[in-house]
Amino acid sequence: MPRFAANLSMLYPQHDFLARFGAAASDGFEAVEYLFPYDFTAAEIKLRLENFGLTQALFNAPPGDWANGERGIASLPGRESEFRSGFQKALEYAAVLGNDRIHVMAGLLPNEELRQKHHAVYLENLSHAAYEAAKVGITVLIEPINTRDMPGFFLNRQDQGQAVCKEVGAGNLKVQFDFYHCQIVEGDVTSKLRRDFAGIGHIQIAGVPDRHEPNMGEVNYPWLFEEIDRLGYTGWVGCEYRPKGDTSEGLQWLRDWKARNPG
Template sequence: MPRLAANLSMLYAEHDFLDRFGAAARDGFQGVEYLFPYDHPAPQIAQRLADHRLTQVLFNAPPGDWAAGERGLACQPGREAQFQDGLALALHYAQVLRCERIHVMAGVVPAGLAQQEARACYVRNLRWAASQAARQGVRLMIEPINGRDMPGYFLQLQHEAHALVQEIGAPNVQVQLDLYHCQIMEGDLTMKIRQYLPTGRVGHMQIAGVPERHEPDHGELNADYLLGVIDEISVACGFDGWVGCEYRPRQSGAGGTTQGLAWARRWRMRLS
């Protein structure tokens, strides 16, 4: 059964970050994810998780200088030391937060760098990172991200991500299948889910409406149907991951997130 996790970087924006944990719990979420935790001490976040009986599902390793447009370092030769330092910090947070998954962003391919050179650097970095993460039982996620939202991003397509997982050859490196990005780049979501979920290479999923990245009950995605497909395949193949709700609520301001969760409440009623 796919479990829903609130993405606290996008949901409950009317609250300060640390207050979003309680808001998510009050709306029935049992798991949370977000982009980056590093502005807050890990024990402080761990206390919020404990207070509200929440599972930390996923967060991202440091991406470099996010404000300057960096979106990860894994594919960038010459940045290996910074990549390694960032992973060490992420693993520290994962240990304190008891988080089993870290998303390692690939990065934008530097101008003038051949794609094959970027790929070789990426594979080297992920193999090293996988060996470090395995020591504490952490799985690393790699995520194809659409080129409209993130131009020049190294990894954009599902088949590329799955080929990389096979090439890297580490059992704790998996694909983060974001249905929002996949719909924009490839479409045919039902068949993508049926193709890739049974392989065991998918470790986490995310959902948002297309094209505006609001709730997944409007636009091109039908959350009721897609969650049913995920449920069907999960029962057959034993998928144990979560579905992260990584979207921006249509209604901003106080209560906007809660008012937009009718689709999630319907899904929970099906599970009860």
């Protein structure tokens, strides 16, 4: 049975961030993930994890100026030193929080004519991140994101992500497989999952097309959960969706799945 992690950047929006840990634990989650921890000290977050018996599954490295529209800086020329210092900060947080996965966002591509230049910077930065992360047993993740939600994002397809990992050649650099993004950009998600399984380092879910609960929309998640098990995936599955209503009420999909798949 897949192990599900609550994405606290999206779930429980009625609560302040630090209160979401307790809410997730109350609903039976054993792990959490989120975009960024940096508005709080690592010690503050660690206390919540310990108090509620939660595992930290994943968070992102600093993304640049998020409030002003930046969506990562790993591929941005001229920002290499900022990327490296930001990734070091992420490693420091991970050392306290205990997660062994850090997601690095590629950033936006201003136009296709600049792709080659951005690609070279991306490879260099990912090589650096993977090298530093390997020293402490951490896997670096990259994620293809659909351009409907994030226009201009540098990385959009699963095969692109896998090709980047092959170019870098680091064993601890893997692709984050978000069924929501993959379905919007590519479809045929089961075949993509099977094809790339060896290079997948984390899985996330959401309903398509509206990014609500996974029991809403066009994707057959019960089938995919069984396929995840068949493939032998043992990592966390991040619930990165926007609740249509109350988060806890909307988790009936998870309660139903657990009832059908006890143990």
